[in-house]
Amino acid sequence: MNCLSVAIQAGGGSKRMGVNKALMSFLGEPLITRISRLLSPVSDDLFIITQETEAYQHLGLRTISDEVPNMGAIGGLLTAMAQARCDYVAVVACDMPFVSPGILKHCLEILVDNNADVAIPLTMEGYEPLHAVYRKATCLPAIREAMAAGKKRLISWFSDVKVMGITEDRLSILDPDQLAFINTNTIDDFLQAVEIAKQHPEMLPPNFD
Numbered sequence: 001m002n003c004l005s006v007a008i009q010a011g012g013g014s015k016r017m018g019v020n021k022a023l024m025s026f027l028g029e030p031l032i033t034r035i036s037r038l039l040s041p042v043s044d045d046l047f048i049i050t051q052e053t054e055a056y057q058h059l060g061l062r063t064i065s066d067e068v069p070n071m072g073a074i075g076g077l078l079t080a081m082a083q084a085r086c087d088y089v090a091v092v093a094c095d096m097p098f099v100s101p102g103i104l105k106h107c108l109e110i111l112v113d114n115n116a117d118v119a120i121p122l123t124m125e126g127y128e129p130l131h132a133v134y135r136k137a138t139c140l141p142a143i144r145e146a147m148a149a150g151k152k153r154l155i156s157w158f159s160d161v162k163v164m165g166i167t168e169d170r171l172s173i174l175d176p177d178q179l180a181f182i183n184t185n186t187i188d189d190f191l192q193a194v195e196i197a198k199q200h201p202e203m204l205p206p207n208f209d
């Protein structure tokens, strides 16, 4: 088995939500705890990347600060590569209640089998860089170089590495109800996601009544 780190990005400002979305209660557990619970079966090394480490201490998860603060999500991606203990790194956002361990496992397999650097879902909306798997050794220098050149876009460095897109024909098998990439930026998004979870019993927390 290949060692997989999982980095949950939680360094954003949650401005549209108005409160720290990672810590909002999603059916009784903090959203970030839910994401960690869903992904721990595929992770050998799970950690949170944030600007405010103290807010997460009570969760008992490894928590890391952005290496370069205030650079946005690409700064979080750099920190994920730099701090991962495994050669392969799954990166997810803290606001995706339906993250898919199956998709990430498939990304890892595709990455390794093709000796690629990034394996990433590719839908009609484009790439999903915050639900993808990266090879630490090659992505770390490529992201560092992009940031040094002032690039802020999460995928600005993709032309420098080998990227495998996981297309919808495959995604539709792994995530038939298309839940994995739903993210919650506003209160409305959040409430809607809670309703979606209630309609999918397999998405409810264990022991939820």
Ligand SMILES: Nc1nc2c(ncn2[C@@H]2O[C@H](COP(=O)(O)OP(=O)(O)OP(=O)(O)O)[C@@H](O)[C@H]2O)c(=O)[nH]1
Binding pocket: 009, 010, 011, 012, 013, 014, 015, 016, 017, 049, 050, 051, 066, 069, 070, 071, 072, 073, 074, 075, 076, 077, 092, 093, 094, 095, 130, 185
């Ligand atoms: N580590 C880290 N993560 C970030 C940073 N900026 C955004 N993120 C994360 O990237 C993901 C997507 O970010 P957004 O949806 O824009 O979240 P946000 O910045 O908290 O939300 P808004 O303030 O409403 O735009 C979320 O998981 C954020 O926590 C950053 O500077 N560092």
